[in-house]
Amino acid sequence: MTAPLPDAILSLVNVSKSxxxxxxxxxxxxxxxxxxxxxxxxxxxxxxxxLLRCFNLLxxxxxxxxxxxxxxxxCAEGAGTRHARGAIQRKARSExxxxxxxxxxxxxxxxxxxxxxxxxxxxxxxxxxxxxDASRILARVGLxxxxxxxxxxxxxxxxxxxxxxxxxxxxxxxVLFDEPTSALDPELVSGVLDMIKLLADDxxxxxxxxxxxxxxxxxxxxxxxxxxxxxxxxxxPREIFDxxxxxxxxxxxxRFRREAGTRHDRTAPH
Amino acid sequence: xxxxxxxxxxxxxxxxxxxxxxTLELSFASMAAxxxxxxxxxxxxxxxxxxxxxxxxxxxxxxxxxxxxxQLLVIYFTLPQLGVSLPAFWAAVVGLxxxxxxxxxxxxxxxxxxxxxGQTIAGRSIGMSQMQIYRHIVLPQAFVVSLPTLGGxxxxxxxxSSLVSFISVNELLRHGTIIISSTFQSMQTYFLVAVVxxxxxxxxxxxxxxxxHSMSFESRHKRxxxxxxxxxxxxxxxxxxxx
Numbered sequence: 001m002t003a004p005l006p007d008a009i010l011s012l013v014n015v016s017k018s019x020x021x022x023x024x025x026x027x028x029x030x031x032x033x034x035x036x037x038x039x040x041x042x043x044x045x046x047x048x049x050x051l052l053r054c055f056n057l058l059x060x061x062x063x064x065x066x067x068x069x070x071x072x073x074x075c076a077e078g079a080g081t082r083h084a085r086g087a088i089q090r091k092a093r094s095e096x097x098x099x100x101x102x103x104x105x106x107x108x109x110x111x112x113x114x115x116x117x118x119x120x121x122x123x124x125x126x127x128x129x130x131x132x133d134a135s136r137i138l139a140r141v142g143l144x145x146x147x148x149x150x151x152x153x154x155x156x157x158x159x160x161x162x163x164x165x166x167x168x169x170x171x172x173x174x175v176l177f178d179e180p181t182s183a184l185d186p187e188l189v190s191g192v193l194d195m196i197k198l199l200a201d202d203x204x205x206x207x208x209x210x211x212x213x214x215x216x217x218x219x220x221x222x223x224x225x226x227x228x229x230x231x232x233x234x235x236x237p238r239e240i241f242d243x244x245x246x247x248x249x250x251x252x253x254x255r256f257r258r259e260a261g262t263r264h265d266r267t268a269p270h
Numbered sequence: 271x272x273x274x275x276x277x278x279x280x281x282x283x284x285x286x287x288x289x290x291x292x293t294l295e296l297s298f299a300s301m302a303a304x305x306x307x308x309x310x311x312x313x314x315x316x317x318x319x320x321x322x323x324x325x326x327x328x329x330x331x332x333x334x335x336x337x338x339x340x341q342l343l344v345i346y347f348t349l350p351q352l353g354v355s356l357p358a359f360w361a362a363v364v365g366l367x368x369x370x371x372x373x374x375x376x377x378x379x380x381x382x383x384x385x386x387x388g389q390t391i392a393g394r395s396i397g398m399s400q401m402q403i404y405r406h407i408v409l410p411q412a413f414v415v416s417l418p419t420l421g422g423x424x425x426x427x428x429x430x431s432s433l434v435s436f437i438s439v440n441e442l443l444r445h446g447t448i449i450i451s452s453t454f455q456s457m458q459t460y461f462l463v464a465v466v467x468x469x470x471x472x473x474x475x476x477x478x479x480x481x482x483h484s485m486s487f488e489s490r491h492k493r494x495x496x497x498x499x500x501x502x503x504x505x506x507x508x509x510x511x512x513x
Contacts, residue, residue, distance in 0.1 A: 056395060094397030105391035108410045121406060122397040163392075170396060 009034045009174055011097070014077070015054055016160055017062030023072050024050045025061070032174070032207055034223035037200045040209045041240075043252055046227040048209045052178050055207070056093045057084070068089055069173055094122045097167035098176040101183050104158040105151040110136065111162050112147040118170040134169050141165045157188030164195055174205040181212060213256055217241050225249050245265040278458050282449050289445030290466050296359070296431045296441060300366035301424055307371025312378035313404065326375075333372035339433050341365050346437040362434035377419045381412035398451060414485050421478035425471050432467075442466060 010032040017025040053059040065075040073084045119130035142162040181189040223240040225233045342365040393403035435444035446463040
């Protein structure tokens, strides 16, 4: 068992998870470093999203342990299970909000109230004070003129930027992205990726599950390749993309290049 | 016909309207209690707490599978034998609201399930409690979805409440039967009773239609950009100067 490194904000040790008979994660260990961008890539159905959802306990692992910022969230090793619930669980989640593939904005709230939902409902801040902050964050994601709009009136790219603003309004320690551009029209992808880039440049700790290889290569500090329920390889983008040694990784990247080549995808690996 | 309008209506309408007031009181009280019961049962049946589920399933089945009139008779005539005796009006409210609650719980359950689960997951992912997610996100949307059906139930309730005349509640229909027993003018009386029920239900259905419209997101957006956006915008313009 590996001890968490000193500057690891999140540490997973030997996490396993099954849905019925289907083993989705098998003894996965991963450390997320403070201030770094960790990008998770790999084939569909390989367990990337489930792995990410274990971070904030949206999925409960069957075994293993998870700790975040010095707090143990889950531990099931040998006898007995400890599982952070209630206030501790909610606090941890509020410190690592998640941005989803399908945006998941609150449809009954307008843009500003979506952004204010965390500060007001979870952090119990006063609306007036939180509002200044939320407006600034909305301006930062380029939506200062959309305060009163409802989610159904926005484009996919705008919705995703609202979702990012909603996450940032918590002043999180880390932000989780679950395929944030997969549901977007191709021409809207770059706007959202640029947003994420800005956050990375600010030194925010990010974990991004993505199929955007160009993005992964450019921005990642660490790339984790997940397939068949395990992390087959972690390394720098250079190690993963330029000099892969594992067969699965080589196959995956080759297939990606082929598809990208036929689609003339701007995000193709170089 | 002449005598009906000039004689009968002025003489007996006030009495029937007094009954109609009781009908409205019954309906509003039962609707309010029914909504509360329906909401609690729906949330209970959807919760992950299994011990709650089978009693609530049983509750819904029992109240849906016995005729309302029989339920009212049991509450009013049988329960006193067991030491629970309620005044007729409250026995009626209990019967009507439990019956309505069982039906409404199914309306709410379906409406809650129709709200895209991603929003619940998103709420959890920013640290909201299940209670907050229900209160601020899911229920406001589920309520808009269920409003047309709830409106239909309310109108049905206005009319079904006439059954409680069987347990001696002095509502509209019973006022009518009392008039008949002293005047023997059943034809005119029942016709006038029917007119009063129609007017109440018609007005109710119009009002519900309006409520549906004002609850839609579009009209709420208009209101936001009109009145209460001002305060927000004042703050927002302040912050433009901030870094």
